[in-house]
Amino acid sequence: MRWWKVAGLAGLAGVAATGVVLARQERRRRAYTPDEIRERLHARVAEAEQGPAATADES
Structure with missing residues (x-):
């Protein structure tokens, strides 16, 4: 097998693996209820509001 065939197959496997990871993340994201999302955002x-104030006090 030539090196370019191996590189092509490795690239194809990488793309497939990336698709699997993204699909899992999307499924996990859609599993949240609107109330859970709201709580997490709050x-x-x-x-975030506490973060910059804490670093400004330290300097």
Whole structure:
């Protein structure tokens, strides 16, 4: 088998593996209920608001 065939097959396997990973992530993301998403977003906003203030106090 020539090297370019092996490289092509490795590239194809990489693309397929990437597709599998993205499909799993999408399935996991869609499994959240709207209330769970809202709670997570509120928690992230609260964390982001506290983050810059804490680093400004330290400097």
